[in-house]
Amino acid sequence: MMLPKSVRMVEVGPRDGLQNEAxxxxxAVKIALIDALADAGLAVVESGSFVSPKWVPQMADTAMVLAGIQRRPGVSYPVLVPNIKGLEEAFKSGVEEVAIFAAASESFAQRNTNCSIDESFARFAPVAERALAAGLRVRGYISCVVACPYEGPVAPADVAMVADRLAALGCYEVSLGDTIGVGTxxxxxxMLDAVAPLVPVDRLAVHFHDTYGQALANILASLERGVAVVDSSVAGLGGCPYAKGATGNVASEDVLYLLNGLGISTGVDIDRLAAAGDRISAHLGRPSGSRVARALASKRH
Known part of the structure; x- marks a missing residue:
């Protein structure tokens, strides 16, 4: 079993996790969370998004959050930008990395961004071009890489095509998201075998939701294919809005426990990570969504 020697964990809790909170x-709570995650050793902490507050009110204070965090050397604090207006806001906040997001399913693209896949790329092209010209790094996300809540199964060839188009725009990395968490x-x-001939594995990341409890198994399978970047969300923050009551992102603590057990280095401290997750969960008034964090807490009591 050829596994990567090290894995870069991309923490998405402060953005993808919190954006669905009612x-x-x-x-101040977001700032404390981001600082705690960076202190735990995470090298990438997604810190917000410059989208219309009408659509995602939770992210309306992203500029304030970015102004308040203690930026640590060697840590990236990317933000999501859907359009040129969002990119201009990101410039003002001094970000070094932005993310753009596409879908592998036409129905999801229409419901999520009110445009077709082709139209979404027409929007992204100038965003990527301007960001790259300004010296920013651009990451691409793809939703629905296994299945879509409206269309059902998504063909691996469709995912590969969208990944190829994101790479062609200049995305240094493409994150493959199982948005509804149904994949095995x-x-x-x-899906990975369809994408890898077009976008090399060293430019791919995986982003699994745990709706059916398959996220860790899917991460292990991806590691065995050579993927060495994994998106996750502290305390499992982030419900899945397309599946009633479903869990959202795989918990960072659970991913780290798996990686530690495989002898894969991450540079992340599991106790500090779990403590950050416990604090944000306490603020939200519910237990952590991480099984590892709950197990660690029960050992302490």
Missing amino acids: QPVPA PAQVLA
């Missing part, structure tokens, strides 16, 4: 989370390792491997 109650506003104060900027066999489906994930079929």
Whole structure:
């Protein structure tokens, strides 16, 4: 079993995790969370998004959050930008990395961005071009890489085509997201095998939701294919809005426990990570969504 020697964990809790919370989370709480995650050793902490507050009110204070964090050397604090307006806001906040997001399913693209896949790329092209010209790094996300909540299964060839287009725009990395968390390792491997000939594995990341409890199995399968970048969310923050009551992102603590057990280095401290997750969960008034964090807590009591 050829596994990567090290894995870069991309923490998406402060953005992808918190954006679906119904109650506003104060900027000070977000700032403390981001600082704690960086202190735990995470080298990438997604810190917000410059989208219309009408659509994602929880992210309306992203500029304030970015102004308040203690930026650590060697840590990246990317933000999501859907359009040129968002990119201009990102410039003002001094970001060094932005992310753009596409879908592998036409129905999801229409519902999520009110445009077709082709139209979404027409929007992204100038964003990527201007960001790269300004010296920013650009990351690409793809939703629905296994299945779509409206269309059902998504063909691996469709995912490969979208990944190829994101890479052609200049994305240094493409994150493959199982948005509704239905994928199993066999489906994930079929998808990766379709994408890898077009976008090399060292430019791919995986982003699994744990709706059916398959996220860690899917991550292990991806590692065996050579993927060495994994997106995750502290305390499992982030419900899945397309599946009633479903869990959202795989918990960072659970991913780290898996990687530690495989002898794969990450530079992340599991106790500090779990403590950050426990604090944000306490603020939200619920237990951590991480099984590892709950197990560690029960050992302490």
